Amino acid sequence: MLFAIVVVLLTILILQFVVKQYRINTQLKGFVSPPGSLLLRHFNVFSSENDLIPNLLEISRKYGGRVKLDVFHGTTVLLVTDKDLICHVLGTKQIVLKDAFYDLCKKWIGQGVITCKPEKWTKTRKMLNPVFNVQQLQTYVTLFENPIKILIEKLKCETGNDGFDVLPYLSLCTLDIICETVLGIKLNAQKNTDLQYSRDIHTVTSIILRRLFSPLKRNDVTFRFTEDYQIEAEAVRRIRNFTQQVIDERRLKKETDAKSKKSSLLDILLEAKIDDKPMTDEELIDEVQSFLFAGHDTSATSVGLVLYILSKHQDIQDKVVKELESVLGTDNKYPTPTDLNEMKYLEMAIKETMRYYTVAPFLSRMIDEDISFGDIFIPKGLSIIVFLYGLHMNPEYFPNPEKFDPTRFEKEVTPYTFMPFGGGPRNCIGQRFGMMEIKCMLIEILRNFRILEVSGHIPQLTAMIVLRFKNGMMIKLEPR
Numbered sequence: 001m002l003f004a005i006v007v008v009l010l011t012i013l014i015l016q017f018v019v020k021q022y023r024i025n026t027q028l029k030g031f032v033s034p035p036g037s038l039l040l041r042h043f044n045v046f047s048s049e050n051d052l053i054p055n056l057l058e059i060s061r062k063y064g065g066r067v068k069l070d071v072f073h074g075t076t077v078l079l080v081t082d083k084d085l086i087c088h089v090l091g092t093k094q095i096v097l098k099d100a101f102y103d104l105c106k107k108w109i110g111q112g113v114i115t116c117k118p119e120k121w122t123k124t125r126k127m128l129n130p131v132f133n134v135q136q137l138q139t140y141v142t143l144f145e146n147p148i149k150i151l152i153e154k155l156k157c158e159t160g161n162d163g164f165d166v167l168p169y170l171s172l173c174t175l176d177i178i179c180e181t182v183l184g185i186k187l188n189a190q191k192n193t194d195l196q197y198s199r200d201i202h203t204v205t206s207i208i209l210r211r212l213f214s215p216l217k218r219n220d221v222t223f224r225f226t227e228d229y230q231i232e233a234e235a236v237r238r239i240r241n242f243t244q245q246v247i248d249e250r251r252l253k254k255e256t257d258a259k260s261k262k263s264s265l266l267d268i269l270l271e272a273k274i275d276d277k278p279m280t281d282e283e284l285i286d287e288v289q290s291f292l293f294a295g296h297d298t299s300a301t302s303v304g305l306v307l308y309i310l311s312k313h314q315d316i317q318d319k320v321v322k323e324l325e326s327v328l329g330t331d332n333k334y335p336t337p338t339d340l341n342e343m344k345y346l347e348m349a350i351k352e353t354m355r356y357y358t359v360a361p362f363l364s365r366m367i368d369e370d371i372s373f374g375d376i377f378i379p380k381g382l383s384i385i386v387f388l389y390g391l392h393m394n395p396e397y398f399p400n401p402e403k404f405d406p407t408r409f410e411k412e413v414t415p416y417t418f419m420p421f422g423g424g425p426r427n428c429i430g431q432r433f434g435m436m437e438i439k440c441m442l443i444e445i446l447r448n449f450r451i452l453e454v455s456g457h458i459p460q461l462t463a464m465i466v467l468r469f470k471n472g473m474m475i476k477l478e479p480r
């Protein structure tokens with residue numbers, strides 16, 4: 001009997017699989033499929049995080065902006081670098097469903113703005129959009145100052161060193177910044193490097209990354225039997241309990257001191273309403289943790305990449321420093337948002353770094369309604385990978401893409417060809433915040449140090465959620 005049930009179930013699964021593949025193969029139009037192996041299809045393209053970016057770049061250069069890849073039999077993804085299709089997919093509120101990859105983050109960030117389903121997302125995003133208004137950004141810029149001062153003191157210990165990885169320093173600084181601006185607390189992760197909370201954030205992020213590239217850990221059922229499952233559960237529990245404590249304390253402060261300053265994102269969320277109802281504690285935790293997740297590693301990596309590039313291009317570094325001296329003078333004045341806006345060359349150098357080394361190399365969307373667009377037809381149920389790294393390295397959009405040249409951004413670039421912060425309605429809500437944070441950190445670092453190259457260091461790009469150098473973001477510092 002049991003055997004018969006198993007056979008029936010297996011037959012149903014195989015039939016479902018065959019029908020799905022048949023539907024995709026007959027309906028999908030406008031995509032090229034590179035030759036793959038009979039058994040493993042294009043699995044080898046995705047098998048190593050170290051080769052993923054070069055593999056996908058080679059494929060999109062050889063086969064164009066719309067490519068169909070079978071990660072394995074039955075798991076088809078569409079690799080897209082065609083700006084018109086990207087505009088069609090990202091530019092509409094109808095296609096905002098994230099694909100299964102984001103589920104890996106859900107234990108930590110629950111159903112916050114990054115991961116939630118379209119219906120909830122529309123309401124949440126509407127409520128969140130005003131939190132980065134001009135006045136609020138001004139407050140945030142002043143809150144960056146103290147953590148950046150600590151960063152400079154920490155970096156001073158590295159002057160004269162033959163070369164060191166700058167990213168861990170930057171990550172602790174951006175963690176302090178995001179905790180102060182989002183939670184309203186001084187975490188002091190830079191001074192107290194052994195804090196349980198920062199260790200837990202590090203642990204959870206590392207486990208998400210490990211799951212990305214391990215079929216055993218990626219599957220929710222088999223993941224349960226691994227050591228990482230317990231470790232992640234414990235770390236997430238502590239992170240969420242800690243956040244709950246911060247929320248309780250903040251509420252109490254509001255009740256006892258009606259005039260207490262509302263400067264953090266949490267303060268704003270405590271007063272926000274969705275469907276005329278205040279947010280529950282669970283929703284508040286999901287939301288603030290989503291901002292921590294999205295706004296910590298991304299900014300640190302962006303600063304690290306600019307420093308790395310400037311170490312290799314002393315002429316560009318000199319121009320950036322000359323501009324900062326002309327806007328801020330030489331007496332170490334802390335920048336205002338207006339000063340930051342005046343630093344056009346610095347902005348171009350940051351943008352060109354974000355093109356050259358795309359911080360978030362991929363975005364993905366689940367297609368939950370058939371798409372018909374020109375000669376393209378995409379049946380629902382497929383995942384689209386928008387390969388931002390490949391888009392930014394496309395010679396059609398950026399001639400001579402391997403050349404680092406900030407002046408590309410002297411004039412406006414064509415829409416949907418440059419998207420380090422994503423695009424359309426579900427783009428990065430923190431991009432203005434992020435840009436200001438990156439500028440403030442770079443200004444203070446460049447005022448204090450000349451960034452020198454570690455000769456012979458060739459970066460090994462690794463595909464993580466954000467771009468990484470497997471062999472470290474190595475630079476040298478010399479006092480200025």
Ligand code: HEM
Binds near residue numbers: 359364423429431
């Ligand atoms: C500075 C470097 C940053 C980069 C390169 C970056 C990049 C991105 C990208 C590409 C997306 C779109 C993801 C997708 O469509 O799947 C995104 C979304 C998001 N980012 Fe950023 N980000 C940065 C900084 C920040 C900061 C500082 C914050 C918070 C303060 C933040 C908060 C968010 C949030 C909440 C979303 C989700 C928006 C939504 O789904 O509606 N980001 N970011």
